[in-house]
Amino acid sequence: xxxxxxxxxxxxxxxxxxxxxxxxxxxxxxxxxxxxxxxxxxxxxxxxxxxxxxxxxxxxxxxxxxxxxxxxxxxxxxxxxxxxxxxxxxxxxxxxxxxxxxxxxxxxxxxxxxxxxxxxxxxxxxxxxxxxxxxxxxxxxxxxxxxxxxxxxxxxxxxxxxxxxxxxxxxxxxxxxxxxxxxxxxxxxxxxxxxxxxxxxxxxxxxxxxxxxxxxxxxxxxxxxxxxxxxxxxxxxxxxxxxxxxxxxxxxxxxxxxxxxxxxxxxxxxxxxxxxxxxxxxxxxxxxxxxxxxxxxxxxxxxxxxxxxxxxxxxxxxxxxxxxxxxxxxxxxxxxxxxxxxxxxxxxxxxxxxxxxxxxxxxxxxxxxxxxxxxxxxxxxxxxxxxxxxxxxxxxxxxxxxxxxxxxxxxxxxxxxxxxxxxxxxxxxxxxxxxxxxxxxxxxxxxxxxxxxxxxxxxxxxxxxxxxxxxxxxxxxxxxxxxxxxxxxxxxxxxxxxxxxxxxxxxxxxxxxxxxxxxxxxxxxxxxxxxxxxxxxxxxxxxxxxxxxxxxxxxxxxxxxxxxxxxxxxxxxxxxxxxxxxxxxxxxxxxxxxxxxxxxxxxxxxxxxxxxxxxxxxxxxxxxxxxxxxxxxxxxxxxxxxxxxxxxxxxxxxxxxxxxxxxxxxxxxxxxxxxxxxxxxxxxxxxxxxxxxxxxxxxxxxxxxxxxxxxxxxxxxxxxxxxxxxxxxxxxxx
Amino acid sequence: xxxxxxxxxxxxxxxxxxxxxxxxxxxxxxxxxxxxxxxxxxxxxxxxxxxxxxxxxxxxxxxxxxxxxxxxxxxxxxxxxxxxxxxxxxxxxxxxxxxxxxxxxxxxxxxxxxxxxxxxxxxxxxxxxxxxxx
Amino acid sequence: xxxxxxxxxxxxxxxxxxxxxxxxxxxxxxxxxxxxxxxxxxxxxxxxxxxxxxxxxxxxxxxxxxxxxxxxxxxxxxxxxxxxxxxxxxxxxxxxxxxxxx
Numbered sequence: 016x017x018x019x020x021x022x023x024x025x026x027x028x029x030x031x032x033x034x035x036x037x038x039x040x041x042x043x044x045x046x047x048x049x050x051x052x053x054x055x056x057x058x059x060x061x062x063x064x065x066x067x068x069x070x071x072x073x074x075x076x077x078x079x080x081x082x083x084x085x086x087x088x089x090x091x092x093x094x095x096x097x098x099x100x101x102x103x104x105x106x107x108x109x110x111x112x113x114x115x116x117x118x119x120x121x122x123x124x125x126x127x128x129x130x131x132x133x134x135x136x137x138x139x140x141x142x143x144x145x146x147x148x149x150x151x152x153x154x155x156x157x158x159x160x161x162x163x164x165x166x167x168x169x170x171x172x173x174x175x176x177x178x179x180x181x182x183x184x185x186x187x188x189x190x191x192x193x194x195x196x197x198x199x200x201x202x203x204x205x206x207x208x209x210x211x212x213x214x215x216x217x218x219x220x221x222x223x224x225x226x227x228x229x230x231x232x233x234x235x236x237x238x239x240x241x242x243x244x245x246x247x248x249x250x251x252x253x254x255x256x257x258x259x260x261x262x263x264x265x266x267x268x269x270x271x272x273x274x275x276x277x278x279x280x281x282x283x284x285x286x287x288x289x290x291x292x293x294x295x296x297x298x299x300x301x302x303x304x305x306x307x308x309x310x311x312x313x314x315x316x317x318x319x320x321x322x323x324x325x326x327x328x329x330x331x332x333x334x335x336x337x338x339x340x341x342x343x344x345x346x347x348x349x350x351x352x353x354x355x356x357x358x359x360x361x362x363x364x365x366x367x368x369x370x371x372x373x374x375x376x377x378x379x380x381x382x383x384x385x386x387x388x389x390x391x392x393x394x395x396x397x398x399x400x401x402x403x404x405x406x407x408x409x410x411x412x413x414x415x416x417x418x419x420x421x422x423x424x425x426x427x428x429x430x431x432x433x434x435x436x437x438x439x440x441x442x443x444x445x446x447x448x449x450x451x452x453x454x455x456x457x458x459x460x461x462x463x464x465x466x467x468x469x470x471x472x473x474x475x476x477x478x479x480x481x482x483x484x485x486x487x488x489x490x491x492x493x494x495x496x497x498x499x500x501x502x503x504x505x506x507x508x509x510x511x512x513x514x515x516x517x518x519x520x521x522x523x524x525x526x527x528x529x530x531x532x533x534x535x536x537x538x539x540x541x542x543x544x545x546x547x548x549x550x551x552x553x554x555x556x557x558x559x560x561x562x563x564x565x566x567x568x569x570x571x572x573x574x575x576x577x578x579x580x581x582x583x584x585x586x587x588x589x590x591x592x593x594x595x596x597x598x599x600x601x602x603x604x605x606x607x608x609x610x611x612x613x614x615x616x617x618x619x620x621x622x623x624x625x626x627x628x629x630x631x632x633x634x635x636x637x638x639x640x641x642x643x644x645x646x647x648x649x650x651x652x653x654x655x656x657x658x659x660x661x662x663x664x665x666x667x668x669x670x671x672x673x674x675x676x677x678x679x680x681x682x683x684x685x686x687x688x689x690x691x692x693x694x695x696x697x698x699x700x701x702x703x704x705x706x707x708x709x710x711x712x713x714x715x716x717x718x719x720x721x722x723x724x725x726x727x728x729x730x731x732x733x734x735x736x737x738x739x740x741x742x743x744x745x746x747x748x749x
Numbered sequence: 750x751x752x753x754x755x756x757x758x759x760x761x762x763x764x765x766x767x768x769x770x771x772x773x774x775x776x777x778x779x780x781x782x783x784x785x786x787x788x789x790x791x792x793x794x795x796x797x798x799x800x801x802x803x804x805x806x807x808x809x810x811x812x813x814x815x816x817x818x819x820x821x822x823x824x825x826x827x828x829x830x831x832x833x834x835x836x837x838x839x840x841x842x843x844x845x846x847x848x849x850x851x852x853x854x855x856x857x858x859x860x861x862x863x864x865x866x867x868x869x870x871x872x873x874x875x876x877x878x879x880x881x882x883x
Numbered sequence: 884x885x886x887x888x889x890x891x892x893x894x895x896x897x898x899x900x901x902x903x904x905x906x907x908x909x910x911x912x913x914x915x916x917x918x919x920x921x922x923x924x925x926x927x928x929x930x931x932x933x934x935x936x937x938x939x940x941x942x943x944x945x946x947x948x949x950x951x952x953x954x955x956x957x958x959x960x961x962x963x964x965x966x967x968x969x970x971x972x973x974x975x976x977x978x979x980x981x982x983x984x985x
Contacts, residue, residue: 018885022892030899037903051906059899066895131923177841177871216927250838250865257868281931356759371763375770382774387785390778397785399801401852401866404781408774427947428938429956435949485945509941540837622841639839643813693838737964741933 016070017082020161023067024154027060027114031148034060035141042137050137054125057140060147061118068102068115071160075102080171083162084108090173092572100184101174106324107160109187113305114150116188117143117195124199124225131217138206139199146198146302149331153324176575176601176619180247186239190263193233194301197266200225201298204291208342211349213291214284222294223277224718229301230270231714237263238707249622249637251538251695253703256405258313261384262304265377269297272373275366282428283363287350288343289370295339300377303332313387358430365423372416379408414467417526420519421447421475424482442481447474465534468526475523479516486513510716517713521706528702532633536697544689552696554634555585561640561687562595563680575599576615576676578640578683580690582625594625596638596692610653612675616642633700641688648679783852788822789829794855799863802833802853808845817862822849835862842869918974925971932964 034056041049071082075098080086088108089101103112121143128136154160178184200222207213207222240260245253254260273293279285306328307313343350356363382389383400390398425439450473451466459466483502486509490501506513537552548557562579579597583590603609603618627634652675656668663671783801786794794800807821807830817836823829825848833853843849848870853860939960943953 016888018888019891022888023895026892026896026899030903033903048906048909052903055902055906059902063895063899133920133923175871215924216931217924220927220931249841255868282935371766375767378770379774382778386778386782390782398778398782399785400778400782404777407777425947427942427952428935430952431947432949432952435947439947482945486941489941489944509937512938512941620841620844641813736968737933737936737961741936744933744937 016074017161017163020067020070021155021159023063023070024151024159024161027063027067027118028148028151028155030056030059030063031144031151034144035148038137038141038144042134042141050140053137053140053144054129056144057118057125057147058122060144060151061115061122064111064115064118064151067160068111071102071108071111072099075099078171080167080169081164082160083164084160086164086168086171088172088174090171092170092568092574093174094179094568096181097174097179097184100178103187104174104178105160107154107158107162109191110150110154110158111160112188113191113195114147114154116191117147117150117198120192120196120199121147121202128221132203132206132212132221134210135203135206135212135215135218138209139202142202142205143198146202149327153327157324157327173601176599176621177247179621180243182239182243183247186236186243188236189232189239190236191305193229193231193236193263194266194305196225196229196232197270197298197301200229200294201301204294204298205338205342208291208346208349211346213287213346213350216281219277219281223274223281226270226273226277226294226297227714227718230267230274231711231718233263233267233270233301234707234714235711237267238704242704245700246624246626247622249624249639249693251624251635251637251693251697253700256383256402258384259304259308261380262300262307264380265384266297266300266304268373268377268380269293269300272370272377273297275373276370279363279366285352285355285363287352288347291350292339292343293370293374295335295343299332299335299339302328302335306332313384360426360431360433360436362423362426362428362431365419365426369416369419369423372412372419376409376412376416379412380405410464410468413526414464414471417468417471417475417523420522421471421478424516424519425478439481440478443474443477446477447471459535462534465530468530472523472527472530475519479520482516483513506716510719514713514715514717514719517716518710519713521709521711521713524702524706524709526706528699528704528706531699532697532703536695538693538695538697540691540693542689542691545687547689549692549694551694552632553586554591554696556594556634556636556692556694557583557585558690558692559583559593561684561690562597563683565676565680566599573602573615573673573676575601575621576680577623578642578680578690579623580625580638580640580692582636582638582692584627584634592627592634594627594634594636595623596625596636597623598638598640599623610650611656611672612649612652612679615676616649628701630701632696632698635695635697637693639691640683641690642683644686644688645679645683648682652679788824788831789827791831791853791855791860792829794860796855799852799854801850802831802860803848803850804830805848806843806845811845820845822851832859833862834859835867837862837865837867840867840869842871843867844869922971922974925967925974929964929967929971932960932967936960936964 034053037049037056038053041047041051041053071084073079074082074085075089076095078085078089078091078098084105084107088105089098093101101108103109121140125136125140125143132139203218203222203225204213207215207218212218237260240263241253244255245251273290276286276290276293280287280290306324356367358364383405386400387397390396421443422440425443426436447470451470454460454469455466459469483505486505487498487501490496490505491498494501494504496504539549539551541549543549543558545558545560548555550556559581562577562581564577564579566574566577568574577597577599579595582594582596584592584594599621600616601618601620602615609617622637622639625636625638656672656675659668659671783799785801785803788802788804791800791802802822804822804824807823810819810821810830812819814834817834818839819832819834821830822833823831833851835851850868850870852863852866854863855861936957939948939953939956942948943950948956
């Protein structure tokens with residue numbers, strides 16, 4: 016089957032090449048049958064790559080070690096769920112995932128738009144096929160997932176235990192969905208530039224939808240990564256300004272900017288050059304993000320570097336950048352905007368400011384991420400920037416961003432009178448200042464930046480709340496509904512607006528959570544013996560007693576040995592909770608050179624974090640046991656087993672090993688050495704996750720497809736027709 | 750003021766702000782960044798200056814000190830190793846033979862790692878290319 | 884390569900070729916429906932314009948736009964909407980406005 020898989024990919028590459036030719040030929044000659052054939056090429060690729068992906072998945076699920084990649088990344092002891100996900104934990108598997116997602120999304124979009132965007136679609140198809148050809152080419156010539164194992168091993172390496180967590184399995188597909196989805200508006204932008212359709216309402220509407228979908232998935236992917244880092248890794252943080260993290264943030268930032276500025280083009284025909292540049296930049300940044308993870312060009316915790324992919328990616332990105340700039344310059348006449356800014360007191364102005372801030376943030380992150388390379392190019396030595404530098408710039412920008420998102424909903428399009436603006440800002444402004452005063456008095460004044468973020472966050476919540484309040488009032492006045500019904504129908508009939516408001520509230524909550532947990536957290540690293548206590552931020556963490564256990568898989572194989580602790584948390588004498596941090600030791604797969612017992616401590620180690628999350632604060636702890644005391648026993652056990660190596664049957668050996676390990680584990684519990692604990696009490700961390708959920712609910716509401724504007728036709732004068740159309744909509748949408 | 754002039758003023762303001770930001774970035778990044786070095790490049794290290802060291806943890810060199818760990822960091826494909834004394838969070842993946850990134854300052858004959866600055870690269874499951882940058 | 888794999892590959896190859904060649908059998912260029920393109924564009928513009936009018940109403944009702952400003956804006960937007968409807972009617976592709984009610 017591996018040969019079939021390989022053949023499918025080669026075929027996909029050929030079909031992509033054909034499709035590019037067919038689409039462009041059809042577009043230029045006007046012969047639509049070639050355009051249709053080109054579109055079908057995309058469908059064909061989707062089918063072919065689905066087949067290839069299925070073959071790979073089946074191989075993983077069956078633990079077919081004739082596939083080299085299965086042998087390297089999975090094992091019979093890996094649980095089925097993770098075996099399926101291990102398919103994309105490898106370089107070649109993740110490239111296949113990228114190609115698969117790209118072909119699926121492209122097929123879906125081209126199918127849905129097959130009757131619209133007729134002039135743009137063929138060129139967009141060609142661009143998407145070009146990207147598909149690139150990835151298929153990588154898969155065929157450089158990194159094949161269907162390579163065969165030279166010798167078929169009895170057991171594979173197994174999935175890295177650090178990755179055996181549900182959110183780590185969903186994180187790559189989500190991120191890749193985001194990246195590949197951003198390729199679609201990119202492709203349509205190229206098509207629109209070539210066919211001079213950048214002003215077309217049709218193109219604007221479609222591009223906005225694609226971008227929103229991409230933004231949604233990418234955001235989820237980023238968030239899952241942060242959540243995993245906080246809840247699974249032993250450092251207690253959620254964002255490290257690591258180059259690969261930053262790479263996923265960049266297209267998200269420019270994508271957010273685009274979602275706002277495209278509305279300006281939709282309403283006023285403004286900012287055409289800016290918008291098309293943003294879309295192109297976002298697409299390129301998505302490809303760049305993929306490249307950064309895969310190339311190892313920057314020092315990162317995620318550096319999976321095999322640099323064989325470095326050169327092809329650089330060429331691709333160079334090509335994308337050059338053609339984007341070329342196209343924009345070539346079509347600059349068609350990109351002249353109709354309208355300009357009417358007034359600095361308008362939603363347009365706020366959107367513009369929002370764009371500037373977001374692009375500034377993206378630039379800062381980009382600069383900091385690529386600084387090592389820039390510095391090397393100019394000074395010959397590589398230099399690196401750490402988190403404090405990033406924080407210094409992104410924090411003030413984030414504060415301004417949140418503030419703008421509170422002003423935006425309250426100000427009208429085109430022109431808002433000063434008197435009106437005053438009327439709308441009074442209540443939210445007072446609420447914000449009141450909140451600020453309260454917080455300043457209760458201790459937040461020590462951290463002025465955090466306080467500023469709190470004030471801005473309060474402002475956003477208040478101004479959006481005011482919007483909902485007034486909207487419900489209007490609705491009730493019109494239809495006499497009860498408050499709840501009015502709220503539901505208000506949101507249902509104005510999904511984009513109120514969904515968007517909800518997104519802003521969610522972001523405000525998220526930033527407040529980030530500000531609070533960064534500025535006011537208290538952490539300590541301490542060595543404790545059982546019975547000892549340490550106090551952090553008024554909470555007493557007591558190491559009550561050690562725990563230890565051996566975990567086996569469902570097949571009876573040993574999965575890991577865990578040493579942990581029971582930690583009680585008290586405050587003012589009252590018990591708050593019990594935490595159970597652990598450290599798990601997975602046996603190493605290397606058979607040689609390691610003792611029978613020792614190899615259990617030479618493999619991967621993971622932390623199980625003890626976490627008690629709350630609305631007001633999180634209590635977090637991780638521990639590292641000191642296994643040095645066990646080393647003499649381990650070494651002695653190794654020697655015993657080595658001496659008895661040839662003399663025992665496998666069954667007896669397994670039983671003896673089991674007994675020895677149990678003894679070891681019990682010894683730890685009976686006579687535990689002091690363990691090192693990291694203890695953190697940080698406020699409002701849950702607000703980050705909650706805020707994110709609110710953001711995604713708001714985005715879903717905004718994206719929810721609804722009845723299109725009336726396609727009804729009524730014979731009457733035009734003015735009357737407009738009124739009738741609108742009135743019909745009002746009633747129809749109840 | 751005529752709208753055209755207003756637009757021009759706005760453009761100038763926006764561009765100036767952008768230029769200012771760019772300058773601020775350049776200036777601070779030169780000052781705030783640390784040189785990225787390998788162990789062999791640390792031979793010429795100056796005392797007290799922070800460097801970002803990348804390399805592999807020398808097999809067999811890991812010891813725990815009272816408050817943290819001591820280990821040697823060697824070049825990816827070399828043997829020149831430097832001693833590092835580190836306190837702070839130790840990543841789960843940290844192990845002898847793994848690639849690490851750590852901020853260090855020279856102190857007498859050893860290098861002191863900055864607290865919590867130790868990063869261990871996720872163990873690579875991908876084949877290392879022979880031509881990988883060292 | 885085993886026979887089974889070869890067979891599968893051949894079948895897939897045929898299916899792909901059939902899929903891609905299908906549309907090409909129609910000889911002669913199908914004339915691109917220029918009018919349909921314009922209608923689609925105008926429909927999109929109409930939808931956007933209606934949304935603008937509704938948004939302006941909402942803004943006025945929730946106090947962000949004064950009555951006077953709203954009246955000016957509404958009149959302007961409706962005029963623009965009427966232009967779009969007029970252009971739509973000129974398109975042969977757009978249904979000869981059916982004389983039944985919606």
